[in-house]
Amino acid sequence: MKPIYILIALFFSLQITAQSPWTQEKGRFFANLSYSSISDYSEMFGEPDFSISGTITDRTYQFYGEYGLTNKTSLLVNVPLKSIDINNYVDPAILCMGNCAQSFSETALGNITLGLKHNFLKQKWVLSGQLNMEINTSSYDETSAIRTGYDAYTFTPMFLAGTSFGKNYFQSFIGADIRTNNYSSNLKIGGEIGRKLTQTIWLIGFVDISQSLNNGDISFPANNAANSLYVNDQEYVAYGLKGILQFCDFGLTAGFGSALSGNNVPKKAAISFGVFKTF
Template sequence: MKQIVKLLILLVSISAFSQGPWTQEKGKFYTQFSYSTIPSYDTLFGDPEYVINGNITDNTFQFYGEYGVSDKTTLIVNLPLKSISFNQNVMCVTTPCNPIKHKETALGNLEIGIKHNFYKKDWLFSGQFSVEANTSSFYIDSGIRTGYNAYTFTPLFIAGKSFNKAYLQTFIGSKIRTNNYSSNFKVGGEYGRKISKNLWLVGFLDIEKSFNNGNVVLTGSNIGTGLYVNDQEYGVVGVKAIGEFSDNFGMTASLPAAFFGTNVAKQVALSVGIYKKF
């Protein structure tokens, strides 16, 4: 059972979609480096859906870390590096007409936070609060944006329970943004089960709904790409797997897919990562 609890601590922080009530032990580090991609797409969710003027590939290289200040309190840091390509269609008189190729690599929204466990019996109840800094970049010629031009404050209430070779966790909260961006309501959860000696399989759900309370004015080129525009929302379901090579080292993979959305890519994403405990 002790080994199961250790694995659960790893499971709750393997992706941006996952928030769990488990905290790190005092003085312990958990680190993860991951790569996620939304491959070439030209369609965004909407009512109705709409096509952008070209194809975008959105890649993210991400470092995630947790540190146990005490057995009940954990510090969190998330550092995303975005690499976005945009093959922009152009109108020309002669044929063939080649697209204009744009590619930018820059920081996304750096996130820092704190998680505190305030109840720990059969169920665990924790609170988490994080801040995403306005550290992204915008390139007006291409319309590429690597994050929101805003600060984002995310309070969450998280609950979870471990079973024999399984766990369940859920969260509810909001994302509050500055600079006249709309804020979002956030809810979701996941169920994970150990299916072999070193392999876990997890199903997850993540939903964000916009409050439609912002009226930020964005440039035409940014609206044209749909990257980090206002009133983005989605519902995502997916699966992820965790393979443990040793007690403190392993690999993760996840495959989320949106079943609804507004102003987000209509394309399946893929994420892989490696983690290390210290």
């Protein structure tokens, strides 16, 4: 397996928490199937931190693909299927006697992403630009107040940089999420460093920061605002570890990520597992 495919697999072992400056060779296709979960959370980062009614489990089944249009330009696609459960929810607006807890479950598409990545420099440092578009393919259920993605189109321009040295590599990105429908936009910056521990194992640490510009004023139904599923002004300072076990052009990935601080995001770590193949 060429190092480029290993690095791309590492970058997508969680839900696109980092971005790779490396592009596919012309005609090559990289595919990654992954599962991630934030289980049974009820505590949220905020100003101040707050609790939600009941507990939420947020699962994502995700396909990511990258195809080399040329040796310098890749086409990207990401398709998330969301499965969200809310358990033991008690509506504070309803007065009832006895056990009023309810449970809900919804499975639907999240925001499908299409993108283009172009490499400008491939020497000691690899420098690239990327433009993603998240399509408004998510859904909202009024009864459960479960939202599976942002009710908006999101345009994400980014500048990407990376380098490798010996058994190590480093990469970073800076960009912005520009959302429609009166959502606030976010500034994004992050980076990661990884090391090849053995012939088949890589270990990576990452930092990912998303900061809201607080320039949107979209409103939400009260129960959706209370559960904070894809509401406005979500932001975080996140960190985590990722790893890969490779077998030629096939491999397995795993990782976890958590937030040091944030707003309208869970105070609970996410775990992820995946499998990838290059063609």
